[in-house]
Amino acid sequence: MITNTEIERRGNQHPNQITEFRQDNDKLYFTTQNGVILEIMVMRDSVVRFRYATEHVFEPDFSYAISENVSLGYNELDVKEEPPEYAITTGKIKIYVKKSNLKVQITDLEDNIINEDEQGFHWEESYDYGGNIVKMSKVTQSAESYYGMGDKASHTNLKGKRINNWATDSYAYGKDQEPLYKSIPFYVGLNKNIAYGIFFDNSFRTHFDFAHERRNITSFWADGGEMNYYFFYGPKISKVVESYTNLTGVPELPPMWALGFHQSKWSYYPEKKVKDITSKFRELKIPCDAIYLDIDYMEGFRCFTWDNRRFPNPKKMVDELQKDGFKTVTMIDPGIKIDRDYWVYQQAMDNGFFCRRADGPHFKGKVWPGECKFPDFTNPEVREWWAGLYKEMIADIGVHGVWNDMNEPAVMEVPSKTANLDVRHDYDGHPCSHRKAHNVYGMQMVRATFEGMKKFTFPRRPFVLTRAGYSGTQRYCATWTGDNVATWEHLWIANVQMQRMCMSGYSFVGSDIGGFAEQPNGELFARWVQLGVFHPFCRVHSSGDHGEQEPWSFGTEVTDIVRKFIELRYELLPYLYTMFYKYIKEGLPMLQSLVFYNQEDAQTHFRTDEFLFGEQILVCPVQEPNSQGRRMYIPKGKWYNYWTEEVVEGGAEKWVSAGIDKIPLFIKEGAMIPKYPVQQYVGEVEIDQLKVDVYFKDGVETSTVYEDQQDGYDYKKGRYSLRNFKLKGKQEGLSIQQFKDGSYRTAYETIKLHFHGLPFKIKTIEIDNDEVDFKSVKLNGNNSIEISKDFTSLYISAK
Template sequence: MITNTEIEKRGNQFPNHIVNFKQENDKLYFTTENGVILGLTVLRDSAIRFRYATEHAFEPDFSYAISDDVSLGYNELVVKEEVSEYIITTSKIRIHVNKSNLKVRVFDLDNVVILEDEFGFHWEENYNYGGNIVKMSKICHSGESYYGMGDKASHTNLKGKRVNNWVTDSYAYGKDQEPLYKAIPFYVGLKQNIAYGVFFDNSFSTYFDFANEKRNVTSFWADGGELNYYFFYGPKMNQVVEAYTNLTGVPELPPLWALGFHQSKWSYYPEKKVREITSSFRKLKIPCDAIYLDIDYMNGFRCFTWDNSHFPDPKKMVKDLEEDGFKTVTMIDPGIKIDRNYWVYQEAMDNGFFCRRADGPHFKGKVWPGECKFPDFTDPKVREWWADLYKEMIADIGVKGVWNDMNEPAIMEVPSKTANLDVRHDYDGHPCSHRKAHNVYGMQMVRATYEGVKKFMFPRRPFVLTRAAYSGTQRYCATWTGDNVATWEHLWIANVQMQRMSISGYSFVGSDIGGFAEQPNGELFARWIQLAIFHPFCRVHSSGDHGEQEPWSFGDEVTDIVRKYIELRYQLLPYLYTMFYKYIQNGLPMIQSLVFYDQDDTQTHFRTDEFLFGEQILVCPVQEPNAQGRRMYFPKGKWYNYWNDDVVTGGVEKWVSAEIEQVPLFIKEGAMIPKYPIQQYVGEKEIKELVIEVYYKEGIENSTIYEDQLDGYDYKKGRYSLRRFRLRGKENELIIQQFKDGNFITSYDKFKLIFHGLPFEIGSIEVNNEVVEPKDIKLNGSNSIEVSKDFTELHITGK
């Protein structure tokens, strides 16, 4: 890795004085005497693109990261030329561009400097490959913190860290190991409790130094391409993440079953073993919605084939599993076995779809099938062909989801673990080498997979999973954090990775529960389940060479604990589904670090363990063996202990009891948490009554419940149910107002409201301003009532 000092010692070049300025609507161009151009684009009042060129010319403007649905527009743009600088003002920020050296400073309207160039843009010739190593350095202020950057296995606060974005197969990676499986070059900065964001959209290998080498400098650079970054002003973290997520996109709503519990292993085969596993789930009444088939279902690891000796009738097996509530998910890797009798290989050869080396021959690499060739997924023709390959698997056999693995791409028996850097790619009509395409290769593979699965699943929704990703991959699929290890340290890593990925715009994420490599004991497995049921993607996966890793593999005590928490996951599915809706609508992370929840509290800036599941459930997993409890920090507000309704006022660190059967779990006061009945799989039961747990608050709290058919696309035509609740509690009364939208009719017609912390005994009840006899709404003791789902106002007063 090139250090700042090394770059400074070598042929470093800097912009000099500005000799020309021009404006084209929302685009401003500043050109220096030595041929540097700064292109500044105002996307929104608080979102600015900075793009630098050398030798008087920009590269073609193309990015895989940017969503087609990005919303643009600003309210104000004023450019003023001063003696020493240009000043650009929007309704949210002010940007100063120095005339003598092109350095940039960004201020808020209170004149607080938010982001300030140190060296600013500089570059050097890359003598090994041609082009430039491009770099930006910013001043780091005392107390400044940094978050995001995807799946890094390090502290949530990146201050003092250096990271590398180069998508890498990192089997059994360790804490702070670099690089890992994903390249998400986006961070959120927090300075004087003002949040901002930087997204360095460059698909070459990129590096970020967060005041590691120099404590007053934060910098980022790339091995090639342009210095092209986006700045987002908050001042709240949610505003920054929303702006980045708007730029890079969100997925469609998944089918609800994709949010259930999934079971996987390398590998479940033959068919008898698959049926044995699924039967055990139903026999032991442990909810599960999906069973995964790893590479051993294939004929000699050839993608899009089946091993007929192990799976003689896959269509019947998949149908039988579906009738028992299991959706089958199959793995597809990018490597295509070199075999002239293999139809996929021959089609790709006939059409010129495989990647080539610089001098013409096909790139070859060894993976599970042996010698393979690799399709160029950056070519639209190849993606279209790849999508159509899923027809038999999805439309004919009935597989419900696809899992793309090894798509970094991972290559065996070579030091780099991946493709040669001289491999050529189409890059959607912008030909380049693997140096530029590497970080997006897996993204474009899973994009093609998503398009194929969606095409052949219609009118149902697709489910796709990837290991490798670049910014924007969240538009297509869920992801997991790769080949982790069955250790307590990796339980901690999984926790911080989920928080980091969510703040990086990629919320549909999980880890291999229990660890992929090595073998967990029962306690570690139970504690991991207690964490992972609060992750949007929830799957057990293991390497299989060390023993069994099913929920019942660790004795009756652990089985009962695991069942209890998976059941809780299924009860909370309407809450989780609503979280997903808010993520799609507003870019709101489904997992929130404490600093995201309350950036004004400096105690949250370095917390790693606690997080919010959605906006109203606080979780603090136990991450050490033999623990009877742990210390945890409570953020602002009041929090009900889920297990006993004790109330804790935030702003304190407290000891919380947490023996093996319990995870510290707290509900925000005023929350209304919807729950489904326990089901063995999504859709097993018709929901006849929606339970809503109501946590009293003296004051006001808002809650939301989103529902639709839980699959299909009718929700896009208005067939959804969106209920917004406004709870207002006083000393002797509770008022709940409901505001409804959408025309989806739910299967239930009543709510069961279960009250927690109600400080009075219910005396009278009014529904829609009419007094109702308690018997008419089924007053059950003093802590629950049943009421029509269509009420607009519920007014409860004490005796």
Template sequence: MITNTELEQKGNQFPNSVKNIRQEVDTLYFTTENNVILELTVLRDSVVRFRYGTRGILEEDFSYAIDPDNHIGYNHLELSENKNFHIVTTAKLIIKIEKISLQTKILDTEGNLINEDELGFHYEESFTLGGNIVKMSKRSHPGEAFYGLGDKPVHLNLRGRRFSNWATDSYAFGKETDPIYKSVPFYIGLKDKRAYGIFFDNTFKSTFDFCQERLDVTSFWAPGGEMNYYFIYGPEMSEVVQNYTHLTGKPELPPLWTLGFQQCKWSYYPESTVKGIAKKFRDLKIPCDGIYLDIDYMEGFRCFTWNKEYFPDPKRMVKELLNDGFKTIVIIDPGIKIDPDYWVYKEALENGYFCKRADGPDMIGKVWPGECAFPDYTNPEVREWWAGLFKELVGEIGVRGVWNDMNEPAVMEVPGKTFPDDVRHDFDGHPCSHRKAHNVYGTQMARATYEGVKKYVYPKRPLVITRSAYSGAQRFTSSWTGDNVATWEHLWIANNQVQRMCLSGMSFTGTDIGGFAEQPTGELFARWIQLGVFHPFCRVHSSGHHGDQEPWSFDDEVTDIARKFIELRYTFLPYLYTMFYEYATEGIPMLKPLVYFDQEDPHTHYRTDEFIFGNNILVCPIIEPNSKGRRMYLARGRWYNFWTEEYLEGGRELWVDADIDSIPMFVQEGAIIPRYPVQQYVGELSIEELKLDVYYAEDTIDSQVYEDANDGYDYKKGRYSLRNFKLRGKATDLTIQQHKGGNFETEYDTIKLHLIGLPFRIKKIKVDNVAYDLNNLDKEDKFLKLPEDFSVVQIIG
């Protein structure tokens, strides 16, 4: 056992005895003899912030991650003490702070230990860097599991591993590469079936060690900034993720078309190529809503310009594509070409908007256009200017979405592939070096882009996509997982990354389907499409340097499989939109790893492949070549095979057949899944009826379906439709009640029930207490047509 004295000799310093305590409403300040301050704030009964200052100083409190609209409020807060501890009690937690060391133990109200400090807060004064290296170590327990941290391309359970958070341009990253594009310093611990979360809100390069160095210790540290972390108690993992998402912010609803299929490549040009791609989608009847233009649409890679040779009349082209249902999305990078004749460069130069080196000159680095300067998006004035630059692109030409790339920030031909540490940033009036601003640079760029797109696409809703992100980025932007590779290993990585991003508050995420670097086989592309249609953001993207990667680029069999699964996604659009509504209002992740779905079942703690799509559909992708099926774990409960409607008991491993044109999918009993007809793009057809797949259960189960005008902001004025269904199944009857909220009139007036798994023969049906003519029942498929505003239907055997 290392003693504190030995550690102190190594340069570590520790808080000693508490000499003073004061309380200001929800915040308690504990000051020690050696002038360490612990500021403890109760935000909710289960969310507590721990912030430590040394030399008696707390820095000015500022965070890009915390949502300013985060609603806080707790039911109970009391301070007491005994011989050894100061005790803070809320309605859900008991926090014991050791009088001689500030070390903390956190218990639930029954006295179960949830989390405790090992050495707790300690620090090292760094005279070379200035400021402190701040450290926190926590005791870990046998069997404790760890999840989260954003886009890490590793096994879902992080135990036994160490990671850093430093946004990095990681072209063709691999299964263990760390760090990569995103910095999400938030993790979930699961101990004795109780979940808690820790969010270390520090933008410096933070490191997390999950029992790698020492088997019973989890620690995190950063070479600057404050030890400032939020402790979030469940005990359900769902409560941890929801509370973290409330804290760092929820997105607004995107337009429905952004949940459709998107096609991208580096690069589609000239106009005739773009038009040809669009025509082929429509000719082959493969649904698609978005076409992306990569850097070659610009004039010499200058942002906010068009190459007039390739695109002589972008406004006309964008309109013609839109007439055929294709929304145009363009790329915008942060690097602004140094060119005195280029208006964007001139404006930024004149106003001093570029990031500067410590000695004064603008930061210069090479990116696609050659030598570039880089706007300081941490300056609110620069963000406002940047937002204004979208006036022509979005407001006049009619582009519907923007993707921000290279915003780690990525710089070529330098060792760290990014800015040097001495670059200066405004940080919203808290001037700092790049060491502090690096991890938020991409998010602040996406935020400025979002403000611009939102302003000029109005009254429609914006779409922004980013490669680099810090906690809270989900308020402004969706994301993708960066430059992956066309390999089977990367299909495994893709599945893990999107599940992990969903646990980390960033559900609106997808991967480059098929792989960005290199070329997939037809089989790999087919299996990737099958997974990708279940990811919230669904886009094919490739570097195009090894061949094409459109759905028809392989052979007829692969084309047919791609069409089948893209069509399947379009039928699930009301289900996806409802998932997004729950994410945007409640912070519920759109995909749920099995451990989130059922943390009580120890079998789920190490499962990576299977996940829950929305609330009721279990998907298990095929991630190995030449497979005719696979072994998988079916979570506890009862399920129907989506393809065969076979009824199965869960909580076990089983073999599932899944030839090249199939993916294992199971629907939970009692689920009501809304479906639309196949459309070639969102809004192509008027929806004449809503189909509900009703999976019988001998139980009582709630479901909901959210709809609105699919774009625009009328839904904020109450013009939405939220159908709440209650299914009650008994041995010889099934009742479904509907209660509708909101005042949006859906265009259909019929709901078609598709009854699956009824254990009895239907003898009579009553709709709102009126007998239903059984001759109107489709005997084969058990389709039942009802008015959309029915209140209750009883199906009696």
């Protein structure tokens, strides 16, 4: 492995004296004597882009990562020239640029250092490929911590780690293994309770050293392209993540069934096996919304085909599965079998859609069908063609979702596991080699898939799943963390990967529950389901090599536990749906690491296990065999044990009992948690009442419930229901105010409020300032009442 020190000895070049400065509205340009140009673009008061050119020339400004809907606009921009430096002030931060060497220092308005260059920008000519290896080194502040970076299988705090981004088929990867399936070059820094973020928008292989080689230096570099990074100021981690998510985008709301439980395996076939599996779910009354068909449904692994012996009438099967509440999701890979009689192959050949090597021949690689060629998804014509290929599968046969796998792209029987670096790509009119396009290849494939799915599923919402991705891929699809292993270590890995992905702007994420490779025992499977139902995407998937991995595969005790937790997920669907709404509306991660939840508490900075599911449910998986509980850290505040209703004071580690049928689960005091009745699948029954669990707090707490038709696009026209609740509790009374928005009328007419922890016996009930009779609200002891969904105020008291 090449060290930073070795890199520094290789003839690095550095900027020297600034000789020219000019300003063009929100862009500032600093030019040095040796031809370096630094472009600083102030996008918002707290978001600034830094872009460096050498030899006086910028590359064309193009990125797949940046959302079309990014927010721009700032309140203040002032530039002053002083003897040693230029000082730039926005409404939130100051940026100092040294005249002698172009080094940058960023502070808050009180001149507290947030981030500063060590060597800053420097570069080395790439003699092997041309262009530059571009580098940036920053000072590591004392006690600084680092988070984010996507699907890394490492501790949530990356301090002391060295990682790289090169989308890789990493079958049965291990803890700290590098690289993995995704390239998300974004991290959050935290020091002295000030958070910032850096997004290095460069699609070449990128490297990050978080004070690994030298404890006072954090650096990042790329094998080519530009030094182009965005800086986000907090000071809260939530503001940093929100700004990054705004920059790279959010998905549409998924159909609610996509948030249900999904069952998959490599592979369910023939049709009878698929029907046996789905029938078993209904027989055992284990809720499930989707069944997956892996590559064996195809004819000889040819994408967009069906094996007519295994699946003689796909449309009939898909229709019958849908009548029983199952959505069908099919696998599509990028490798197209070389076969002149195969229509997809011939279309791509006729139109010149396959990737070529540097000297002209098509790139070939072996995947499941054997020798394949690969479409160039960075070509907009190819994406449009690929989107159109889904017509028969989606519009005619009726498949509900598509799963893009192997799209790093994965290539078998070659040391690199992927395409040759000299493969050529269009890159949307910016021709380049695979060195630049590799990390965005899977992203552009799933973008094309999404566009096809959206066209052919309309007016329903599409569901797309990807394995590979780059920053911004979250705009198009859900993702999962690839081919993990059925081990307790991988249960830990799955937990940290979900937290890290959510902090990296990509919330619609899950793992292969139970492990893809090898076989879990019943205890591990149960513990993994207990964790997986609290991940935004919830799917069991396995290789099938070592036995069955369905909910009923491990005996009656485990089956009952699995059913119990899947039912809990279905009860919590309105809460989960609201989490998704807040993610796309506010950029709020659906899962929150403890450091995200409370960065002021230094005890949270190195926690890996505990996380917030949404904003009000605290989850901590049991990650060791034969455990009857565990020690966990409870964040500051008061929390209700979900199982016992005991109220615990946070801010310390506590022992929490959790036998095989429990997971440590706590509800924030003051929370109002919406629930639906248990359904075997989304839409099985009409929701006739919304249940809301109300957890008493001596103080104020707000909660939200978002609802719509659960599919379709009417919600974009205002046909949604948004309930904002404000709870105020005192020892002798409790008030709840409801503020409503949206024109959607839910099917239910009443809300059942179920109270937890009331410190008083209810003596009076007022609704909208009128005292009501107990019978009219069906007061049940001291626990629950039923009221109109349209109430604006409720007051219960001991008086």
